[in-house]
Amino acid sequence: MRRTLGTVTVECVLGDITDQGDVDAVVNAANARLGPGGGVAGAIHRAAGPGLAAEARPLGPIRPGEAVITGGHGLPNRFVVHALGPVYGQDRPEAELLAACYRNSLTLADENGAGSVAFPAISTGIFGYPVEEAAGVALGTVAGEAKGLRNVRLVRFVLFGERDLEAHERALSEAF
């Protein structure tokens, strides 16, 4: 499913974040120390190789809502944006911190000249953010940022299961 707002197209697809060879930047659901972990961070660091952690670690630690950018190393993407989502029920206010992840990630990708960005559903795995709520924050934030983007023309949400895909498609049709 895809929708266009001005010059920016947003789409939701089922897939793996490490398999998005046609986008310039992929976003990592990172940990504060910017190293390998489980979920998305595990998959991204495995696919990218040890050079990614070597470049990223000196940029950390980061706080919830913050993001940093590195090269893609062994990934088929020019950039990895590492965003730290809030732990649900712990890092508050969750919605503001999650929105900041999406806003800061888009700004970094845009400033570095990326024309396309792929996001996973940040915070909805190990960090426990309910996916319906998170999807509303994610798509609402992208809709709010779309007009200010100079380079980014495609934002893709890469979801790992049907339920997550449906939640993001609903949020996409509400936000756009």
Ligand code: AR6
């Ligand atoms: N591609 C796309 N989505 C994925 C993939 C993948 N390869 N793998 C998992 N997901 P999570 P968080 C989905 O836990 O909640 C790490 O250990 C997953 O089903 O990766 O922000 C870090 O080191 C879920 O819907 O991120 C941090 O400590 C979503 O991506 C912590 O987990 C996010 O799940 C971050 O937790």
